[in-house]
Amino acid sequence: MTTSPELPATPPAAAVSFRTVDLRGRGLTLAGLRAAVPRARQHTMADAEQKVLDIIKAVREDGFAALSDLALRFDGVQQVHPRVPAASLARALAELDPAVRSALEESISRARRFADGQRPRDLDVELGDGALVSQNWVPVSRVGLYVPGGLAVYPSSVIMNVVPALAAGVQSIALASPPQKDFGGLPHPTILAAAALLGIDEVYAIGGAQAIAAFAYGVPAHDVGPALEPVDVVTGPGNIFVATAKRLVKGVVGIDSEAGTTEIAILADSTAQPALVAADLISQAEHDPQAASVLITDSEDLAAAVRTELDLQAAGTKHSARVCEALSGPQSGVVLVEDLAQGIAACDAYAAEHLEIMTADAPAVAARIRNAGAIFVGDYSPVSLGDYCAGSNHVLPTSGTAAFSSGLNVTTFLRAIQVINYSRAALQEVSGHIVSLSGAEDLPAHGEAVTARFREAN
Known part of the structure; x- marks a missing residue:
């Protein structure tokens, strides 16, 4: 969705x-x-790009002052610092309609069971005596999750972003959703309640491309409040401006997909x-x-x-x-x-x-x-x-990108790290091949880095 x-x-x-x-x-x-x-019609992404570049530039240069200006311009909200107070999160959960809370809890339970089953296993492959190659799945350190606002309210998107991140083992999770004039400049209370239900306490009232920029580059501490630290991965659906911002910061951070x-x-x-x-x-x-x-x-x-x-x-x-x-x-x-x-x-x-x-x-x-x-x-x-x-997860690729990308899942928040552990004998067994291949590529120092380990002085 x-x-x-x-x-x-x-x-x-x-x-x-x-x-x-x-x-x-x-x-x-x-x-x-x-x-x-x-x-x-395909002209929308190009039309949005310059506007998004201007927003990213403003956030990088002016930090919280830019976020405040953008909140006033796009959301009609006067904002000093975008961090949602802990008391507001607790109050939103306490005041949540019991039927909605029950529905959210059931959704969380099912999403967790599916996400827990998605985590890939670490792998050890012994290629010979003393020749071990492993692949270890390691969570990213920090993620920024975006939950849209606007024409509807999406507590379900809180679940879809947060649950796989938790299942992956991410330790630092920040969530952003647009400020709402009708709710005192905070995100919709049902969004806040869903975050509180999942134990997420770092929540920001930031919308659109500016939220993506803040997550990607961070915002330094200022008189108005503490820093918003940059993240490693940004996920979540949004409009054409959010999708464009994610495309423009890809490479600075990882993204799930350009979900439009x-x-x-x-x-x-x-x-x-x-x-x-x-x-x-x-x-x-x-x-x-x-x-x-x-x-x-x-x-x-x-x-x-x-x-x-x-x-x-x-x-x-x-x-x-x-x-x-x-x-x-x-x-x-x-x-x-x-x-x-x-x-x-x-x-x-x-x-x-x-x-x-x-x-x-x-x-x-x-x-x-x-x-x-x-x-x-x-x-x-x-x-x-x-x-x-x-x-299942409803944060999914759009506009034909499902031909080469996947929906949000646990592996979005994981990295596969390869670990190579060879003994002296195992390296010596393939040393001749390494010398031959390094010579074929005209990179003789590669081979010499291996043969140096077998000189008599060693």
């Missing part, structure tokens, strides 16, 4: 204009499929239930006017029935205007394919953040998919389950 917060209110509801992309009979290559499937506006694709055939397909497309469209909802099917009858259901259900949902705008955008629509094989190829070309399989023998079809952030199999595994209580 990725988001695009901090956007203006959407206009009144209008009829859904769910466009059609017909791939039948076109014989498209992978490149052709990638170009044909619905996508958001949420998207769902549904691969369905004539056996699918139109009402369920429409409900799931709408569930993601309600996140944001730029959210992407895509149906891939070989059934014209199903496509027509889903359009009818979209009109009916979108008109009655709470965020109807937002939903209709998202469903009517260039990033959404029906993709008509010749058969299941072309449908699978279209899914792999699209590389959806969330991919639902609503076909006959859905598990077998799901096993044929290569590119997706997460795959939801059958009628009883909707994306909403993954957003909250499946145990």
Whole structure:
């Protein structure tokens, strides 16, 4: 579940204009499929880049003063220091609706069980007598976790960021979420309550690209308060400015992925239930006017029935205007394919953040998919389950990046360190090979570093 917060209110509801992309009979290559499937207009990242560069520069040069100015400009909040007081965290948890607390606790429990099972084992490989090579998984020292605000409230994203970091063994965790004018300049109290429930006490009221900059470069101590120390890895979803900031600081810190506006694709055939397909497309469209909802099917009858259901259900949902705008955008629509094989190829070309399989023998079809952030199999595994209580993580790659990147998981917060431990005899056994290869690469000192260990004086 990725988001695009901090956007203006959407206009009144209008009829859904769910466009059609017909791939039948076109014989498209992978490149052709990638170009044909619905996508958001691509100019937004370039438009955002200079603005984000200016924000990063301001945070690096002016520290807390820049953060204060940005909080006033973007959030309408007068801020001295962004650190959330411990008392505010405790109060938010104490005042949390018991039903919401119970739901958060169940989500945490399931996420922990899945995350605990993800941690890879350390590995020792003996390549000969006295020749040992090991791989040890070591957590990063400090992480910065971003939880968006704006059009909705995302305590679930607190869980999705924090739980795998804890499972990895990270010792220092900082969390940032946008300040809210309605809550005295602090993040939404449900966000604070979720952090407190997980034992996270370093929480900042910082939003957008400025939060990513503060995490990446740190903010020195000042008269207004203590330093915000830089982190090793930044994770979490956000809007185009957050995604752009993560791209720009990658290399200074590690990132999970450039998670942008949420998207769902549904691969369905004539056996699918139109009402369920429409409900799931709408569930993601309600996140944001730029959210992407895509149906891939070989059934014209199903496509027509889903359009009818979209009109009916979108008109009655709470965020109807937002939903209709998202469903009517260039990033959404029906993709008509010749058969299941072309449908699978279209899914792999699209590389959806969330991919639902609503076909006959859905598990077998799901096993044929290569590119997706997460795959939801059958009628009883909707994306909403993954957003909250499946145990899986909802911070997932978007915009086709699932073709080469993974969703947030325990290994995001781990590094694989290789350890080489050879005895004298084991090194001597391969010394001739090392000398030969170093000579072939015209790097003779490499070989000499080995042969020096076997001179008589040693």
